[in-house]
Amino acid sequence: MQAMSSPGCREQAESSPQQGMRRMVKLAVGGSMGGGGAGVVGLQGLQGPQRVPRPSRELSVEEQQELRRKINSRERKRMQDLNVAMDALREVMVPYSSSPSSSSAVGIGPQQHPYLPPGMPPAGRRLSKISTLVLARNYILLLGSSLQEMRRLLGEVSSVGVGINGNIPRLLLAGGWPLLTTPGQFLLTSPDTHLSPSKCSLMPQNAPLTQEEPPAWGARGVTTMPLCPCGVCRIPRVVHSTPAPRFPK
DNA sequence: TAGGCCATCTGGTCCT
């Protein structure tokens, strides 16, 4: 799985409870341990008046160890779930996630993506978490821009009375989606201001518009559609064949 | 070897 993608496979170090316990016993004794410098003090260690109040019931060493093991397991599970979600996001960003650990990238060789933002790792290497998030954000913004461009074109067609029976779906022309970016940033309501190639958030400033075939955007569970016709992003629309769960919280 | 990235442990805080 993705959590095991790290060559070191660190999970195995603690997969055996005994080893984890050894580590914790060492911690409880008071030595500086491996993970968690902030955790030098064990559960029973905080005794100052300003610290967390003691539990109403003193726990035995075994109970403390069991509790700590339980908490660690939960935290590990939480982080693993987070990594699963991160890998799912990487799969959408297939051209960049081509490490052997990413099953979706099998068969995709290293290649330079023309829209790779500065600072991104070179193609052929697994995307880091931060790169995945940044790229996903840019991709979302680009999709919003494409949608606005499509609306603008439909509006032009509508203004000259051309269309299917002269009718354009109102929803497409309404442009009512809240295409807000992060607070303080621009609102994607004016296509003219955000759709020029120089404004494309995924495109390097000096990258020429080519008519070459785009990289293979496709992943397991993802269907690639024809290219966006706007000619700006040239990124295919992505449709999930299997809707992702919503992870209710 | 330094730096980047990551998994894990841990204590604290917030929420239900």
Add this chain to the structure above:
DNA sequence: AGGACCAGATGGCCTA
């Protein structure tokens, strides 16, 4: 009270 979430610390692995 218990679980979720967060951030700091630490050590391992990998690459340039």
